[in-house]
Amino acid sequence: MDVKFTNDDLAFRDEVRTFFEEQFDFDLAKRVLNDKSGDYKSAIVAWQKKLYEKGWIAPGWPVEYGGTGWTITQRYIFECERGRLGIPDAVPFGLKMVGPVIYTFGNEQQKEKFLPRILSSDDWWCQGYSEPGAGSDLASLQTSAELEGENYIVNGQKVWTTFAQFADWIFCLVRTSKEIRKQQGISFLLIDMKSPGVSVKPIITIDGKHSLNEVLFENVKVPIENLIGEQDKGWTYAKALLIHERAGIAEVADSRSNLNSLKLHAAAEISGGAPILADPVFQMRLSDVETELMALEYTELRALASMAEGGMPGPESSFLKIKGTEIRQAISELALQLVAYYGGALEGNLDPGALGHDFASKARVDYMYGRAASIYGGSNEVQRNVIAKMVLGV
């Protein structure tokens, strides 16, 4: 593939850069990061709406459904500029997960009803896959959906449901048959979170934030028209979604941005009379992770190029997931080493700048939440099994 920039690409880069610099509210983003109440939905939706109005909210979607039609180089430029400025990626559950499932496997009514509201961020989605007894072994899920007339009656529990507290809709894997092989008795159902019988319980994570939840279903009535594709065939649609999820999980642009900030802070931070960046051990760790990131970036570009030529992301997305999350964790460990005790001192309600380290709070949050990166989207151990089976054939 060719990633040399043409004059048109450079003009596009300038347009993206100007748009981001003028439209993204950097002050608001900083306040949101330090906001313990966790009420950041409105800030996220406001930014996503700006991207939507510009026509840039869904670069990965086919043009007919609202995608940008960008070349692979343009998508790369967009991601690089976003990462360089530290702008968060759009929330994936609608745009990168259920959206592609609906335009690939849904019927015309479902496309018309759901896709426009996903693009405009008028509907917030969450993912109801995992259950207390079904994470890595997802096909063991027990949440049941029994057809009664024109409705499914759903009973059961989902867990680790990110952002369910904000969600208008949840896409769920439910068991519709116990008679056949466990992967075959699963269906893919879209459930309105306002339906009677749905309740959400918060789970507070080690970083002190509320993004995770339990979602409980008690005799929830779901109209049959909310079934994607065929009953009992949901496993096929669920797997397609997981491959997309893992392909997008490498977070190269975000790691690049975090690495750049790390270098800046390490150059400014003095220890023993010299900047930490000059410390040979720190330098060695930094160059190790930077080399790995560069290699990952090219692997991701190869995967994007094959997708641009009509290919589907394959088992290589498991590789992107493993390396991407390991690199993210390695960078966050170096950042925490750099801020040392200041990361802990900011646990209270101190002004983040008061101790002279306004980056310490982000370092702590990134480090703690980053522990989860090798678990969600399918744990890294399980991804190694996928590579062993699908790539190495063992």
Ligand SMILES: Cc1cc2nc3c(=O)[nH]c(=O)nc-3n(C[C@H](O)[C@H](O)[C@H](O)COP(=O)(O)OP(=O)(O)OC[C@H]3O[C@@H](n4cnc5c(N)ncnc54)[C@H](O)[C@@H]3O)c2cc1C
């Ligand atoms: C921050 C966060 C956000 C999440 N968000 C969502 C969400 O929005 N929606 C959703 O549905 N789920 C979500 N999850 C759940 C996530 O997908 C599961 O946690 C994950 O699939 C692992 O399942 P489990 O937690 O049940 O662990 P288990 O499957 O019980 O695994 C426990 C340990 O055993 C290892 N293990 C299990 N099986 C094997 C095997 N065959 N070979 C080798 N090792 C194995 C695992 O790697 C892990 O270390 C989220 C999780 C986290 C941490």
